[in-house]
């Protein structure tokens with residue numbers, strides 16, 4: 001078998017369908033950062049991390065399956081969903097693997113740089129190291145987006161400000177490079193998403209100015225960044241729901257339709273249903289408009305899994 005970890009999908013005759021709609025191979029899942037605007041708000045599950053050797057073999061198998069079919073992924077495949085990609089760190093023999101290592105294997109086996117959307121390193125050593133390594137080898141990255149928001153638990157503290165400023169100083173050189181993310185060919189390799197409700201936008205912009213100053217950007221560079229939405233994009237907060245119900249963010253924009261069902265049609269940027277492979281080996285279907293996840297099932301309704309032991 002050319003790609004042993006995917007053999008259960010081959011046996012079910014579902015490998016082509018899954019490759020066609022694959023959006024996620026999770027290096028990590030779950031998050032305890034508790035940002036108030038996030039569907040992970042209130043999640044107390046431990047963060048799950050796929051061992052690096054397992055992840056490498058799985059990603060290699062997926063890459064090989066694409067190549068065997070003479071195709072390449074038709075979308076960005078990412079390494080997390082409701083989690084922070086920079087939180088990935090696992091022991092691997094004598095060394096610690098981080099998001100840079102994840103990005104390396106993405107480039108090597110999937111033929112695409114990793115897409116990162118992060119709320120920052122929080123000053124953690126492994127995460128800061130990953131950012132520096134990525135900035136030094138930006139080909140492993142398709143695009144990095146740094147989310148800055150009053151919804152972060154650290155908002156208002158000097159420590160949050162300093163950590164964000166440090167991350168900006170590491171990533172700012174990537175403003176000079178174009179995005180290689182296929183969904184954003186006109187964007188830049190780095191973008192800041194400044195996410196706030198409309199009533200807190202001024203406060204967020206003031207924070208942004210202080211952070212750029214602290215990051216060492218001169219006034220001209222800061223002004224240029226603020227004037228260019230490809231560099232800094234001010235975004236609204238939507239009520240995407242959370243582990244504890246509705247978003248606790250005051251004035252979050254509701255996306256509930258009839259019957260109270262959430263639905264955010266983002267057909268221009270993402271397809272409605274995508275498959276994800278999770279750290280426990282389960283293959284799940286992610287409804288990208290409703291923010292829901294379902295078990296994918298094979299013949300007889302059995303949950304679909306990859307074989308991580310073979311990976």
Ligand code: SF4
Nearest residue numbers: 031033034035038083
């Ligand atoms: S926004 Fe990101 S960092 Fe914050 S809780 Fe959600 S997944 Fe975690």
